[in-house]
Amino acid sequence: MATNEQTENTIPAAHQETDASDSNQQTETNNQVSHETTLYPEPILEIGKFTITNSLLNSWLAVLIIILGVLALRKKIKLIPRGLQNLWEIIIEGALKLADSVTSDRKKSMKIFPIVFAIFIFVLINNWLGLLPGVGSIGFIEQHGGTSTFAPFFRGSTADLNTTLGLALFAVIGSNIFGIITIGFWKHLNKFVNLKSFAEIPKKIRKEPFIVLINPIKAFVGIIELVGELAKIASLSFRLFGNIFAGEVLLAAMAVIFAFILPIPFIFLELIVGIVQALIFAMLTLVYFTIASTAEEH
Numbered sequence: 001m002a003t004n005e006q007t008e009n010t011i012p013a014a015h016q017e018t019d020a021s022d023s024n025q026q027t028e029t030n031n032q033v034s035h036e037t038t039l040y041p042e043p044i045l046e047i048g049k050f051t052i053t054n055s056l057l058n059s060w061l062a063v064l065i066i067i068l069g070v071l072a073l074r075k076k077i078k079l080i081p082r083g084l085q086n087l088w089e090i091i092i093e094g095a096l097k098l099a100d101s102v103t104s105d106r107k108k109s110m111k112i113f114p115i116v117f118a119i120f121i122f123v124l125i126n127n128w129l130g131l132l133p134g135v136g137s138i139g140f141i142e143q144h145g146g147t148s149t150f151a152p153f154f155r156g157s158t159a160d161l162n163t164t165l166g167l168a169l170f171a172v173i174g175s176n177i178f179g180i181i182t183i184g185f186w187k188h189l190n191k192f193v194n195l196k197s198f199a200e201i202p203k204k205i206r207k208e209p210f211i212v213l214i215n216p217i218k219a220f221v222g223i224i225e226l227v228g229e230l231a232k233i234a235s236l237s238f239r240l241f242g243n244i245f246a247g248e249v250l251l252a253a254m255a256v257i258f259a260f261i262l263p264i265p266f267i268f269l270e271l272i273v274g275i276v277q278a279l280i281f282a283m284l285t286l287v288y289f290t291i292a293s294t295a296e297e298h
Contacts, residue, residue, distance in 0.1 A: 040160075041055040041155055041162065054153055058130070059126065059163060062122060062129060073085065092117070095117055096109060096110075099112065099116065102283070102286050108290070112178070112290070116285050117282070119167065119170075123240065124275060124278035126163070127158050127244055127275075127277060128271065129154070129156060130248055131271065159241065159244045159247075163241075165233070168237040168240075171281075172288060175292040176188070176292055178292055178293055179191075179291075183294070187295050188292070191225055192223070194222040232288060236284060239280070240281055244277065247274075250270075
C-alpha cells in the first residue's frame, strides 16, 4: 500500500514538472523577437492618415544630406577651384561629356543633365545609406498578438519597391513631358497614336499603292511604343529594387554566419554595386529623355 501511495504521489509531481517546463519553453518562445528582411517597409509614425515608413525616413535623410552638401559647396565656390570644388568640377565635366555622347547635342545635354545628375546623386546616396552601421539594426520592437517583431528606424529606401517605382514613374512621365515641350504635342502624340499615317493614305495612295499596308503597320508600331513606356517603368523600378534588396539580404546572411571580417568584402562589393546601379538608372533616364525629344522622322 505504501508503495502504491508513493507511486501515485510521484506521477503528479512529474507531470507538474513537465507542465512547468513546457510553459517556460512557451514563454521563452513568445518572448523571442523575430528580425528578418521584409519586402515591405515598416511603419514608424502616423500623422493623421499619412504613414511615415523607415524607407521614407531614409529618403528624407538622403535629401537632407544633398541639401547640406550643396549649401556647403556653395559657400566655398571660388573662381580658381581647389580641393573639393576642383573634384566636383572634374566629375560634372566628365558627366556632361558622357551625356553628350548620348544626346549628340550640348544644348540638349544642358537641359537634361540637371535632372539626370540629381537622380544619380539621390539614388547613389540612398544605395550607400543602406550600408551604414545602424541602418536596419537600430529600431524598436512591435507586439503583434503573441509575437514580437523588430522594426528598424531606417531602411535603405532603394530596397523598397515604392521608392524605385516612384523614381521610375518620374523618369518616364518626365521624359514624355520633356518630349512634348521639345518637339510639340502633335509630333509626340504621333509616336504612340500615329494619326498622321492614316491621314497620308488618301493623298499618296495613287503614287504609292502599298501605303495602304505600310501606314497601318506604322500605327500598330505606335501601340507597341505605348506598351514600351509601361515596360520602362517596370524595368527601371524592378532592376534597382532587385539589386539593392538582394545586396541587403546577402549582407544580412553573411553577418549571421560570421559577424566580423567576413562581411567586409561584400560591403565593398555593394559599394560598387551602388555606383553601378545609380549610373544605370541615370543613363537609362538620359536615353529616355533623348528619345522623347527626337522627332519620329529623325
